[in-house]
Amino acid sequence: MVTEIEKKVMEAKMASITLASVDTQTKDRALEAMANALDENRDRIIETNGADLEEAGRMKAEGKLSQALVDRLKVSNSKIDGMISGIRDVIKLEDPSGKTMKTLELDTGLDLYQVSCPIGLIGVIFESRPDVVPQIMSLCLKSGNATIFKGGSEALNSNRTIFDILVKAMENIEGIPKGAFQLMETREEVMNLLALDDYIDLLIPRGSNEFVKYIQDNTKISVLGHADGICHVYVDTSADMDKAYDVCFDSKVQYPAVCNAMETLLINKEIAEDFMPEMMKRYDEADVELRFDEESYAIAENLGLKNIKRATDEDWKTEYNELILSVKLVDTIEQAINHINRYGSHHTDAIITEDAAKRKQFIDLVDSSSVMVNASTRFADGFRYGKGAEVGISTNKIHSRGPVGMEGLVIYKYVLLGNGDKVSDYAGDEPKPFTHRVIDKKLSDALNN
């Protein structure tokens, strides 16, 4: 028997085929209509959001919902401004689909094109942030991907309203297929969605580490994202101290609540006595709680710091996401690299060094999606990496890694244009040779001839 959820997913999968071939102009017209529709329906959105907030307030009072979750649930007029400008930003971004990536002449008159195309059907599972809907919907639409959304029950009314406004506006535009975007009702379980690996090509989870980890552990579908963000800075003997102070401070303090903030500072033993006093004072003034391993504690306890503790093994595995930093001394750069590869989350790690050989060693051997040399870990982000909009940060080793823009929502297909060519001419005793010559020719041009 086909369940309600399968029906929706199959409808979206069918529509995804047509959506994949919609031209950029039409998609941009639909995005503009979506932005305008949000603007015209502000009152309706804020009103329904009020109902969710009221219910969330009750649940918070009962201790079932955290204040942070309630905060993220709220949709204000300025949040709607953000949604609208987000959609308009996506209009300005280049369509990643339909690009000829490489063209190879196999033989005269037999050209092989590698062309980017949408992945197909994306599943988005998110906790209580209704602004995920316009953000992901605009990125998926622009890249030509159909999408299934599954939000949290606490944002039920807000999600439904925003979703309906956007889809109605989009489907009014000629050329956009119906049914490519679907919203799961809350009574439909996340687990049912996770099992649909025959239909869903990629999952994007948005939420806490535990939430992402749960998704990763319970599906065979590829997941674009990361659970932990345990980032390190290693200060080498060859470090320029001023650079070290700046980068180490920024990596921890500039915005500690995010995945690319530093959690553990590794310091080479040789320079610890020189480096620590000034650095630790800066942290102390910024109210950072410092947790030291045995050797660094011995130095720190004489520095008159107000908030110091001893680190345990648990600290090396912990993403604090707040003003807490663990500090460890290492004998060598190798020891630092081993610590990072062992305890880190392969997200973003930095070295402070003026030594070319150590720079290369760190870059080569640290197995992380972003490796920083004399720069803050906080730079690892889609906006700063010039991607315009961020789909997520991936710690996968397959497909997309690091900050991912719309390029992470496309794959490619091969298109071979021939004239009745048969393999038997290129096989057997006297095979024709292939030319295998890279040529500068776009599929779109070839199709217009």
Add this chain to the structure above:
Amino acid sequence: MVTEIEKKVMEAKMASITLASVDTQTKDRALEAMANALDENRDRIIETNGADLEEAGRMKAEGKLSQALVDRLKVSNSKIDGMISGIRDVIKLEDPSGKTMKTLELDTGLDLYQVSCPIGLIGVIFESRPDVVPQIMSLCLKSGNATIFKGGSEALNSNRTIFDILVKAMENIEGIPKGAFQLMETREEVMNLLALDDYIDLLIPRGSNEFVKYIQDNTKISVLGHADGICHVYVDTSADMDKAYDVCFDSKVQYPAVCNAMETLLINKEIAEDFMPEMMKRYDEADVELRFDEESYAIAENLGLKNIKRATDEDWKTEYNELILSVKLVDTIEQAINHINRYGSHHTDAIITEDAAKRKQFIDLVDSSSVMVNASTRFADGFRYGKGAEVGISTNKIHSRGPVGMEGLVIYKYVLLGNGDKVSDYAGDEPKPFTHRVIDKKLSDALNN
């Protein structure tokens, strides 16, 4: 408790970090040593293979092993020639790792490099073809990936001997880390390997469709490969008949045992009476068994063919891998596309047409890794696509799709080279702007300065 299998996998994972940074020259030296070692140990290989063949003969007599499997198990002197030349071919291929893919200046003196790097640890699971070991080991070594091999019990001695010869030769070369390549013993179960998604980054299964499907269904690790290869050719009203005859014949008959051979021929009803007589006679002369849907049967039964049947619904879902072809008439190109997307395996599908609009429609809407226009489905292959060596053919929508060469064994990392740069300068009330300028600069050059 750490099992024997986990110990091996962890050892390979550790070595993978070092292997990732080995330079191309060293890897090529190791490959040359491997080729020479095979040449010097021909007798030993053939002797141990004899033991496997003897046991396989016994099992075949008991009906436990097919003749095909026994054939693939046999290692002759000419098969060893093939292994050796295969390794030497890989030496000639470009190292896909360590390439600067894109460089973006974020700001003056702050350059972001996107650099290709090995995926890490690859798991290879294969049925009784000992030649898989040198082939995959050379591709993984050249691309810098550590590898775990798990072969079938019927090839136990052959695999162990070839593996030992290759690894001993490789590890004699200075700079190649020990332990990067591991062979699982047969008593260790495949299931245990499939569960190690914390360590293994990518699985490459080599074997029958059922074997690949079993792997895909029982692991969370990404699988590079495909189970079915149900390929179609659609002959449109606008087809050039001579091209249609050639392509349809080649796609089925040139080598029917492989995944990119055609299984179902779709013919537009309007031209069926013109097209079928000549085409079906050609198939008939080549001893192709033809299975027709109702409408095509009505035409076929008057053609005096020797081997015709009625197709059932099951035929549209079947990969025959032999000289059997199912034939179906369709009213429109849309109906052909729907049939292909529904029953096909997203592997390779072709259209025969002289109409530019229909060509575009087919390319846009057929959701397959290779789409052929007036060319045989049999062209979808790593060698013909100019890749030098084929890792596999992927029907995934993530990472690699279609015929995959060594480019499918690399991912990338971002490397940011700065001078103590901090995000706080680019945030807040008066943020510095990013320049986000694409520049033509390689990481290897930057690191030599």
